[in-house]
Amino acid sequence: MTKKPTMATAARAAGQKPALGGKAAPVSNRAMRAAQRRAAIVEAAMEEFIARGFAATRLDDIAKRAGVAKGTIYLHFKDKESMFEELVRIVIVPVVARLDALPPSTGSVRDLIEMFAGNFINEVIGTRRGDLVRLIVAEGPRFPAVADFYYREVVSRGMAGMRALIELGIARGEIQQKNLARYPQILVAPAIIAVIWQSLFARHAPLDAKDMLRVHLDLIFGERRTT
Numbered sequence: 001m002t003k004k005p006t007m008a009t010a011a012r013a014a015g016q017k018p019a020l021g022g023k024a025a026p027v028s029n030r031a032m033r034a035a036q037r038r039a040a041i042v043e044a045a046m047e048e049f050i051a052r053g054f055a056a057t058r059l060d061d062i063a064k065r066a067g068v069a070k071g072t073i074y075l076h077f078k079d080k081e082s083m084f085e086e087l088v089r090i091v092i093v094p095v096v097a098r099l100d101a102l103p104p105s106t107g108s109v110r111d112l113i114e115m116f117a118g119n120f121i122n123e124v125i126g127t128r129r130g131d132l133v134r135l136i137v138a139e140g141p142r143f144p145a146v147a148d149f150y151y152r153e154v155v156s157r158g159m160a161g162m163r164a165l166i167e168l169g170i171a172r173g174e175i176q177q178k179n180l181a182r183y184p185q186i187l188v189a190p191a192i193i194a195v196i197w198q199s200l201f202a203r204h205a206p207l208d209a210k211d212m213l214r215v216h217l218d219l220i221f222g223e224r225r226t227t
Contacts, residue, residue: 038076040066042090045083050131054084054139054146085149091132095123096154099161109169110221113187114213116161120191121209130195137196162187174221190216 044066048057059080063070077083098119102112124130140147162184169175180186194209201207218224 034075037066037068037072041068041073041076042083042087046087046091046128046132049084049087049135050128054080054135054143081143081145081149084146085153087132088150088153091129092150092154093157095120095129096158096161099158099165109165109172109174110217113162113165113217117188117191117213118210121194121213124191125194125198125209130198133195134199158188159184169221177220180220187220 041062044062045057048062048065052061057080059070059073062083063073066073073083077086099116102116124133136146136150140150163181166175166181166184166187170178170181190209190213194207194212197207
């Protein structure tokens with residue numbers, strides 16, 4: 001979910017530069033209010049997109065939920081697509097970007113994958129982020145530009161990170177199946193299954209996503225020794 005902007009984010013939104021000495025320059029009340037309105041619009045957009053779907057969401061409804069005039073939206077976004085892109089950048093991209101922030105690979109590759117996948121499960125499965133991912137899966141074929149943007153900003157980065165971890169695992173001898181590097185989608189398949197399962201079938205058969213991930217990694221790395 002989006003958060004109310006801090007003074008630093010408001011300064012960036014207003015195009016102000018930090019003052020000398022590393023301290024942020026004072027932010028005008030006008031700039032702060034503009035940043036807060038933008039955050040409110042993005043928050044409202046997420047609720048409307050999830051509730052109505054991308055196609056059925058109207059800017060009028062977003063403006064009403066955000067408590068702003070429709071014209072205010074155009075001060076921040078040129079159209080519904082650019083608003084959705086901003087939403088993805090704020091809500092989804094930071095989760096995937098953590099692949100680049102994993103600690104140095106002193107432990108096993110499996111440990112690194114479990115760390116990232118565990119965070120993904122905690123922050124996406126059963127959350128509004130998961131709702132957003134399901135929306136893209138459902139409506140992406142009807143809106144290729146939206147799907148293309150999501151691929152560039154999220155999927156391609158995630159696949160590159162997974163491929164790098166797989167190649168490291170192969171080089172270390174932790175992964176025996178070398179062709180896995182050609183299909184990093186296999187590595188993240190449980191996360192995608194869990195996102196979809198949560199919305200469609202969880203009420204019939206609850207899914208333990210973390211345990212499924214453990215079994216999946218056992219198939220790739222071999223079962224962990226318990227002694």
